[in-house]
Amino acid sequence: MEKAKISAIQLFALMFIFDLGTALIVSYGIPAGKDAWIAILLGMCGGILLFFIYYMLFRQYPNLPLTGYVRKIFGNYLGWVLGLLYCLFFLYTAARNIRDFGDLLVSSTLPETPLLAINLSLVLVICYVIYLGIEVVGRTAEVFIVILLLFGIGGNFFVLVSGDVDFHHVRPFIEHGWKPILTTAFPSVVSFPFGEMIVFTMLLPYLNRPQLAKKVWLFAVISSGLILSWTAALNLSVLGVDVMERSTFPTLATIGKVNLFDFIERLDAIVVFTLLMTVFFKSSIFLYGAVIGIVDLFKVKDHKQLILPIGIILIFLSMTIASSFSEHLEEGLGINIKYINVPFFIIFPLFMLISSIIRNYVKKKTD
Known part of the structure; x- marks a missing residue:
């Protein structure tokens, strides 16, 4: 691992942006229908657990990343294999996030631009920032995070002053009972994005004040969960449940309806820039977790020499994990979860x- 330290504020910024990620833009929690926002709140509670x-x-292992203490717990052989699986999983999830961003950009803003050009540009920037270090x-x-909050x-x-908001679309609450809410919250909402924060177990050893990890992580989960729940409720109140169920990117559709005085309109760029920021940091953290894990498992002296080769693998993965965006979504919401x-x-x-x-x-008993 590199000799670097990050502050509690930096860790919170990373966690907060990471949690919002693509969940802010895609159809999140929609299997629960009008109660998607409740399912997200329940998923947030599961994320806290x-x-x-x-x-x-x-x-128990404050100085070790996940790939380090998994070998302490399960032994060198089984622990090493499980650690490698986690690294491959981090890489795969980074590729899925990059594909999300590429497909949104192609479908909404740059229809004539090849997907490869978008993914390649994003991955090269991510590799450069990771090369400079976690600090x-x-x-x-x-x-x-300041720019993201201003955009939000x-x-x-x-959206609120546009006159398109009708909170009657969200009512009645729990219309179809608790079953669709619970089946949406567990495991779907719990695992995405709150469960994905397991990648931060690779970064926690870098925290300059480890005693603040608990407060920072909890605050990031709760604040991002509340924002995701509010966004789902706002999308439902503007689009209605029928349109939202059919929409691939409901937040994009919601903000696309804004038209004030025939002057302020076409605000889709806000959503695109938001997704660019969140995907950039989320993919960076997943890629960094994979690189550091591989360095730890294979005892590589300098992690920088692995960044570009793994980045090339990431570009290839982002292009080949699915033949179309509909297949990509089906894989992510079904098999993946x-x-x-x-x-x-x-x-x-x-x-x-x-x-x-x-x-x-057992160790204490024997001692």
């Missing part, structure tokens, strides 16, 4: 924590 699992593991990524996040306040203001996210975010960490507690108990 997952945090305590990750945090307890961090407290630079943290400082950049400090600046961009501006976008919300224009059930068979990949649940084991990596819930089952493996829970098993690690239980094994670690048992090992420490």
Whole structure:
């Protein structure tokens, strides 16, 4: 690992932007219908429970990343394999986020631009920032979180004063009972984006004041969860549940309806810039987690020599994971959540924590 430190404010900025990610733009929580915003709040509560699992593991191994303490818990062989699987998973998830951004840009703003050109440009910038180090990524996040909040306040203001908002679209609450809400919240909303924060177990050893990790992580989860819930409620109140269910990017459709005095309109750029910022940081963190994990597992002396080769793999993955955006969404909301996210975010960490507690108990008894 590089010799660097990040502050609590930088970690919060990274976590906050990371959590918003693509969830701010795509159809998030929509299987719950009008109650999507409730499902997101419940998913946030599940994300807080997952945090305590990750945090307890961090407290036991404060100087090690995930790939380090998984070998301490499961032994060098099984732990090494599981650590490698996590690195590959981080790389795969980074590719999915880059594909999200590329497809949004192609469908909304740059229809004549090849997807490869967009993905290539984004990945090269990400590789450059990671090459400069995690401190630079943290400082950049400090600046961009302010811009992101200004975009959010501006976008919300224009939507609210546009006259398109009708909160009757959100009512009645819990119209179809709790079942669709609970099945949407668990595991879908819990794993995306709150479970994805497991990648920060690779970054927590860089925190200059480890005692603040708990407050920072909880505040980031709660604040981003509330914003995602509000965004879902606002999209529903503008578009209605029928249009939102059919919309690929409901936030883009919501802000596209703004037309004030036939002068302030076509505010789609706010959504595009927002997604650019959130995907940039989210993909950077996933790619950095994969690079640091591989460095730790293979005992590479300098992580910088791996950044470009892994970046090239990332570009290839982002182009080949799906033949179309509809297939990409179907894979992400179906196979990905059930068979990949649940084991990596819930089952493996829970098993690690239980094994670690048992090992420490046995060790104390024998001592």
